[in-house]
Structure formats: structure tokens, C-alpha cells
Amino acid sequence: MRAEGGLTPGAAAGQAAAATPFEQHDRARWPRLRARVVAAVFVGGCVGGLGRYLVDQAWPAGAHAFPWATFTINTTGSFLLGLLLVLVTEMLPPTTYVRPLLGTGFCGAWTTFSAVTAGTDQLVAHGHAAMGVVVVLASVLAGLAAASCGLVAGRSVAAHRRRRQPGVA
Numbered sequence: 001m002r003a004e005g006g007l008t009p010g011a012a013a014g015q016a017a018a019a020t021p022f023e024q025h026d027r028a029r030w031p032r033l034r035a036r037v038v039a040a041v042f043v044g045g046c047v048g049g050l051g052r053y054l055v056d057q058a059w060p061a062g063a064h065a066f067p068w069a070t071f072t073i074n075t076t077g078s079f080l081l082g083l084l085l086v087l088v089t090e091m092l093p094p095t096t097y098v099r100p101l102l103g104t105g106f107c108g109a110w111t112t113f114s115a116v117t118a119g120t121d122q123l124v125a126h127g128h129a130a131m132g133v134v135v136v137l138a139s140v141l142a143g144l145a146a147a148s149c150g151l152v153a154g155r156s157v158a159a160h161r162r163r164r165q166p167g168v169a
Contacts, residue, residue, distance in 0.1 A: 040097045044105020052110050063126045067119040071139055077111030078143040082150025090158040113139075 052073055061067035081103060088098055116139045120132040 034096070037096060037100050040101040041105040041108075044101040044107075045109040046105075048106035048109030052112075052115075061119065063122060064128055064131070066131065067116075067135060070115045070119055071135070071142065074111045074113070074116065074139055075142045075146045077107050079146035079150040079153075081107045081111070082147035083154045084150075086151055086154025086158060090154070091161060111143075 055073055056069050059069035059072075061069060084099075084102055084107070088103070092098060116136060120135050123129070123132040123135065
């Protein structure tokens with residue numbers, strides 16, 4: 001609705017009128033992809049994916065069994081991501097590569113909920129729906145608990161480090 005003089009309400013105070021709230025954004029501007037950051041994600045992803053593959057091969061789950069390898073991988077990855085979040089934001093010097101390498105790359109490839117859903121689908125297909133529900137609930141709860149423990153551990157390490165620095169109370 002336009003007000004007197006062709007201005008939209010709110011534009012009378014010297015603001016530029018826009019037909020939509022998105023018109024002011026530069027639609028031609030895309031995020032820049034930096035080759036070294038993409039390479040860091042790639043390297044971390046290769047290492048995390050290879051590690052996951054090796055653990056899955058060494059500790060296979062039967063068609064009727066709890067998928068312990070996937071559960072352990074996802075739980076340790078949740079802990080690592082929680083720990084990494086605190087270390088990167090509170091302890092490490094600013095860097096462009098740690099989060100893409102370890103957080104997005106390694107942890108992203110190491111942990112994946114799709115493995116949980118594929119394992120659950122296999123259990124349900126073989127007539128073990130109750131075990132599938134247990135796998136999903138245990139995975140979600142263990143992941144949340146592990147991430148919380150990672151955050152607490154990271155904060156503890158950061159607090160200990162601050163106490164050891166001279167001149168810090």
C-alpha cells in the first residue's frame with residue numbers, strides 16, 4: 001500500500017522505498033569459495049571418511065544386531081565436534097582452516113546420521129523394528145550427551161589454560 005506521494009509507509013522518514021523486503025539485497029552476490037578452504041574440507045573429509053570406512057570394516061554389524069561401529073563413530077564425532085567448537089572459539093588463534101578441516105571435513109565425514117537411518121532401515125526390513133527404534137533413540141541421546149561432554153571438556157581445558165597464564169586471574 002502506497003502512502004501520499006507514492007511512498008510506502010515507513011519510507012516517509014527518508015528511507016528508500018522497496019517493493020519487497022528482499023529488493024535491497026544484492027542478488028548477484030554469491031559467497032566466495034576459497035580454494036584452500038575447499039581443499040581443507042576435502043582433506044578432512046577424505047581422512048574422516050576413510051577412518052569411518054575402516055572402523056565399519058573392522059567392526060561389522062549383522063543384519064539383526066545393534067550397529068556398534070556406527071553408534072561409536074557418531075558418538076565420538078559428536079564429542080569431538082563439541083570439544084572443537086570450544087577450542088576453536090576460545091583457545092586457538094584465529095585461523096581460516098581449522099574449522100573447515102576438522103569440523104566440516106573430518107567430523108562431517110566421520111559422523112553421519114544417514115548411516116544410522118540405513119542401519120535402522122536394515123533392521124526394520126529384517127523384522128527388528130523395536131531394535132531400530134532403540135538404535136535411533138540411543139544414537140540421538142548419546143550424540144547429544146557426547147556433544148555436551150565435549151563442550152564441558154573444552155571449557156575445562158580453556159579455563160585451566162587461562163589459570164596457568166601469567167597475569168590472568
